Amino acid sequence: MTPLEYYAHRGFAHVGRQFTGEGARVAAQMQSIDELRHYQTETHAISHYNKYFNGMHHANHWFDRVWYLSVPKSFFEDAITGGPFEFLVAVSFSFEYVLTNLLFVPFMSGAAHNGDMSTVTFGFSAQSDESRHMTLGIECIKFLLEQDPGNVAIVQKWIDKWFWRGYRLLTLVAMMQDYMLPKRVMSWKEAWEMYAEQNGGALFKDLARYGIREPAGWKQACEGKDHISHQAWNTFYNYNAAAPFHTWVPSAEEMDWLSEKYPESFDKYYRPRLEFLREQQQAGNRFYNKTLPMLCTTCQIPMLFTEEGDPSKICYRESDYFGNKYHFCSDHCKHIFDDEPEKYVQSWLPVHQIYQGHCFKPGTDPTKEGFDPLLAVLDYYEMDVGRDNFDFEGSEDQKNFAAWKGAAK
Amino acid sequence: MSVVALTDYDFPMKDVRENFPAPLLYIGWEDHLLFCAPFCLPLPPDTPFGALATAVLPGIYGYHPDFAQIDWSKAEWSKSGQPWQPDPAKSLAENGLQHKDVIRFRTPGLTGIQGSFS
Numbered sequence A: 001m002t003p004l005e006y007y008a009h010r011g012f013a014h015v016g017r018q019f020t021g022e023g024a025r026v027a028a029q030m031q032s033i034d035e036l037r038h039y040q041t042e043t044h045a046i047s048h049y050n051k052y053f054n055g056m057h058h059a060n061h062w063f064d065r066v067w068y069l070s071v072p073k074s075f076f077e078d079a080i081t082g083g084p085f086e087f088l089v090a091v092s093f094s095f096e097y098v099l100t101n102l103l104f105v106p107f108m109s110g111a112a113h114n115g116d117m118s119t120v121t122f123g124f125s126a127q128s129d130e131s132r133h134m135t136l137g138i139e140c141i142k143f144l145l146e147q148d149p150g151n152v153a154i155v156q157k158w159i160d161k162w163f164w165r166g167y168r169l170l171t172l173v174a175m176m177q178d179y180m181l182p183k184r185v186m187s188w189k190e191a192w193e194m195y196a197e198q199n200g201g202a203l204f205k206d207l208a209r210y211g212i213r214e215p216a217g218w219k220q221a222c223e224g225k226d227h228i229s230h231q232a233w234n235t236f237y238n239y240n241a242a243a244p245f246h247t248w249v250p251s252a253e254e255m256d257w258l259s260e261k262y263p264e265s266f267d268k269y270y271r272p273r274l275e276f277l278r279e280q281q282q283a284g285n286r287f288y289n290k291t292l293p294m295l296c297t298t299c300q301i302p303m304l305f306t307e308e309g310d311p312s313k314i315c316y317r318e319s320d321y322f323g324n325k326y327h328f329c330s331d332h333c334k335h336i337f338d339d340e341p342e343k344y345v346q347s348w349l350p351v352h353q354i355y356q357g358h359c360f361k362p363g364t365d366p367t368k369e370g371f372d373p374l375l376a377v378l379d380y381y382e383m384d385v386g387r388d389n390f391d392f393e394g395s396e397d398q399k400n401f402a403a404w405k406g407a408a409k
Numbered sequence B: 001m002s003v004v005a006l007t008d009y010d011f012p013m014k015d016v017r018e019n020f021p022a023p024l025l026y027i028g029w030e031d032h033l034l035f036c037a038p039f040c041l042p043l044p045p046d047t048p049f050g051a052l053a054t055a056v057l058p059g060i061y062g063y064h065p066d067f068a069q070i071d072w073s074k075a076e077w078s079k080s081g082q083p084w085q086p087d088p089a090k091s092l093a094e095n096g097l098q099h100k101d102v103i104r105f106r107t108p109g110l111t112g113i114q115g116s117f118s
Helices: A002-018 A022-050 A059-063 A067-080 A084-113 A117-147 A151-169 A171-180 A188-210 A218-224 A228-238 A252-261 A266-282 A331-339 A350-355 A373-381 A396-408 B050-061
Strands: A310-314 A317-321 A324-328 B024-029 B039-042 B076-079 B082-084 B101-106
Touching: A002 A022, A002 A059, A002 A067, A002 A084, A022 A117, A059 A067, A067 A084, A067 A151, A067 A171, A067 A350, A084 A117, A084 A151, A084 A171, A084 A188, A117 A151, A117 A188, A151 A171, A151 A218, A151 A331, A171 A188, A171 A228, A171 A252, A188 A218, A228 A266, A252 A266, A317 A331, A324 A331, A324 B101, A350 B039, B024 B050, B039 B050
Parallel strands: B024 B101
Antiparallel strands: A317 A324, B024 B039, B076 B082, B076 B101
């Protein structure tokens, strides 16, 4: 996430120049400086862990290359190329005002609860800025809506789009919260109910007097709370050969926690899969998916999301643009494409870029005998294969984490 | 709708057929979400459709215990979500498959690990 703060810095520096009113201009410039400082502070937090753990040494290089990082990268590039008003609705309102608590509160509570004081220090330092950023978002939205009744439909369209893009981006946070914290704080579902359904619901009631309704994907996002963390974890478990962090099958106690937190979905859809994966892993047959997945053209996430009302079926949508087919994970990602196809036909989709031969180091010869495309891509990523990736079980990180926990006692 | 821009907004499509060594085909196995998402494969258009079941899919789906039990004569195919009956003896192109088409197959009676659609 760290390079995103840098993108936010650039974005606000840019829109600050475009606003002629001093209020919005100064607020955007101040935020630009905040975001640069967040980028620096986060880098310091990471550099501390980089001394002891793997997969943290190359964030900027990875941001432009690694498959799953195209998801946050494309989110921000979409926002900063949208013009100043769309940018504010995207980042200041939809992300900072509506969704940011889902990122910050569980993240920082999780860090504090798990003794990660380096992240907590960053969090305290950034949190006081966030209220100012949220104020910029809500005030600019209200100003736009008050200026001209014709703005209502435009702003609503951007809220629909950016709520959905932000929600898709937060899939990664959902997974971290439910699967990656050694000590859980709350489930993604609980966080969604508290920060989105209750707080966000109240916000949109408040905005009703301006003619604004809740975002178009609201209902689908609420339904997804039972599923997306499990679906995302399975994706990284599948493709863990190609990601510079570890995955694992949760312990029996952790699965019981997930059953309790997800009574509607976990035992029915996700526990049998995880227990099978554990059996296989213990028998020395750990699953690594080595075939590239189909991606959504808009959010760029592998097509892992299921149909509304049927978690057994992957959701497929498609559009035709001048005889070319484009595929999507949801109605909302399809609508975003259909509204501005000229923009999204330029998507840098990692899977397609690999197949076009753009993700190998210069001088790589794919026709050479014994050529391994996966290893060539990991070489292009500059991942340390065998240290950064693969299962947590047996990893160097597992040993170092055990040593750190031992020392902390 | 289209992009609102101050000047002409016209950029090349990144994923047209000419940019790939072979057309892309997307394939999904219904009710088997152990595989987190459908797959994307560049496949020469003269590949016989029947080679999917014998040569292509075993490498990507063979890990699943259900895969060995598939009766391919009963597999139900769909293309872009519509029921579809491919001819295994004909090539991908002769079956009408083009760049970035999406096909899925359902294997009746097989519903994943302990019937969990995994």
